[in-house]
Amino acid sequence: MSFVYLDNAATSFPKPPQVVEAIAHFLTHIGANAGRSGHRLSIEAGRIVYQTREALAELFHISDPLRIVFGHNVTEMLNLVLTGFLRPGDHVITSSMEHNSVMRPLRALEREGVEVSVIPCSPEGLLEPAEIEKAIRPNTRLIVLNHASNVTGTILPVKEAGEIAHRHGIFLLVDAAQTAGVYPIDVEADKIDFLAFTGHKGLLGPTGTGGLYIGPRVPLEELRPLKRGGTGSRSELEEQPDFLPDKYESGTQNAAGLAGLEAGVRFVLERGVEEIRSHELELTARILEGLSSIKGVKVYGPSDLSLRVGIVSFNVEGMEPSEVALRLDEEFGIMCRPGLHCAPSAHRTIGTFPKGTVRFAPGIFNTAEEVEKAVEAVRKIARR
Amino acid sequence: MEYGVVVFYSTSWALKAEKVAKEGGFEVKLIPTPRQISSDCGTALRFRWEDREALLALLESKGVRIEGVHKI
Structure with a gap:
């Protein structure tokens, strides 16, 4: 059969054969720990991680590749923003088409005093942008939206949500799990403050890769990291670095996976x-x-x-x-x-x-x- | 030939600087940070000392954060 x-x-x-080859090449010929040691293989590993940021920056129209931080999947990146940015007393708006990667962190935050509004969508999964604006309160901090539903494929109006967020001085987090690589995304034109994506779906990379774009409007001092630890930088300090991307990238990177992700993104860029x-x-x-x-x-x-x-x-x-x-x-x-x-x-x-x-x-x-x-x-x- | 190095807070920034410098036509190379220079980031960008002003101006204009510059 x-x-x-x-x-x-x-x-x-x-996956495209180039993805498999890039991972095999990394594990066979590079293999070192990116950003740690300064020898040629460590630099080469760091360069591959950096090139992956560049490829993604090109795809999402991000002007500074260092505004992309890497993690293991989109769920981790959504958790980073939701748990790191929202405080008790804050209000967050989302849609009824969200995945549990958004709903579960929000329900947990709700028990800690974050107010959550879930805007009902139509039976086709469509969201009326005006409903978002109506839900805004004086303490609204964030709008979080699924870019496209993993159940129906329905595209949600993130561009309109971005305009609303900017108009009210609040922030927009987009879950691009089902759109990155298969639907055009322009973080500047769409006014996206946080773009969370996974590497293993439309970007054609391996599992265990994901990332988050953090826009220039976001006050980094108000975005706590999900984890803290070694970054290969500022080792004299026992405090976490305060700059991108290191603040949010503790622990050894999945560099082999990111080598594959770069090849996947290059494939997407070439194909269009x-x-x-x-x-x-x-x-x-x-x-x-x-x-x-x-x-x-x-x-x-x-x-x-x-x-x-x-x-x-x-x-x-x-x-x-x-x-x-x-x-x-x-x-x-x-x-x-x-x-x-x-x-x-x-x-x-x-x-x-x-x-x-x-x-x-x-x-x-x-x-x-x-x-x-x-x-x-x-x-x-x-x-x- | 006299050389200098630019040191960074993070290797990610060193890699960005390398890219920007090469695109700007500068002859640069990433090297392990010389031991006598107090920096934690293990990677430094070596450049020709005569290019110092032009290179630093370029890095600044491209928003590359640097920790310091040393002659080696």
Whole structure:
């Protein structure tokens, strides 16, 4: 049986060969600890980490690559901002389409005295920007928004949110887990103060890589680090350095992973985000059209393709999502993700809680033939 | 040839300085920080001493934070 991987929203697969080669090259020929020792291999490792910052800066239109700090995934970066920037008495605004990577830290902060407003989205996952502005209070500090839902692929209006945040002197944190690499992001034009991203999805890097852009409006003295420790800088001090990126980068970096991430981002830059997006939308359109034509299949999310990334959630009448996914895998070799996708609030919004949905998430390496095969498999499953 | 080194608070800044300097046409090299110079960052940017003023002006204009400059 040939396999079809349609779980790119969980992690992209396969990776470009350049990514694998870059990691192997690092581990074979460089291997040293970046930013620590000053010998040639340590410098070379540091250079690779720096080049990764540069590639990401180019992709997201960031003028200073040192405003990017690295971590292990987008969850860690979201936690950094939410727990490091919000204090008891502060108010934060978010949407009902958020992933638990935002909801869980916010619910924990709520118990400590942070006020949380969750703006309801439409059943398609759409957010009305005016509702954000209406929710602003005198103590509002931050707006945190999913750039695109991992459940429905719905794109949220971050540019409008950025304008609102600037107008009110507050800050915008964007969770770009599902958009980095597959949808254009310009931190300056979109007025994004914090951009949290993961390396292993649309950026085509390995797992264990992620990052956060911290914009110039952010007062660093008010953003506590998530962890403190060795940075290879200011070792004479027992206090954490106060400058970027070291303040937020304690402990040895995943330099091998970042070497792979650089190669992934270079691949995206060469191919072009617009081209990647148009390929994924073409596949998404085929999936939407195909699934919508099957009796007993319900598809979620907006019908307007321009409001989506390459993610399609659906259900087959009378069947549990897990059962559909198991049969897709066992009988047809099609890999996807069923259930709640770590986003109970999003499923409540679209009316699929607690059952969840089946999710197809095509990527840059999927073909029209593969997604047609997946649609036909659903057709057969729905018929029986 | 007389050389100097620029030292930094962090290797990340040294790497940025190297990039900026090379793009500006300067002959520079990242080296381990000479022991007699009190800096923690293990990496320093060596440059030709005659380029000192032009290089420092360039680094400043590009927003590269430096810890100090020493003749070696």
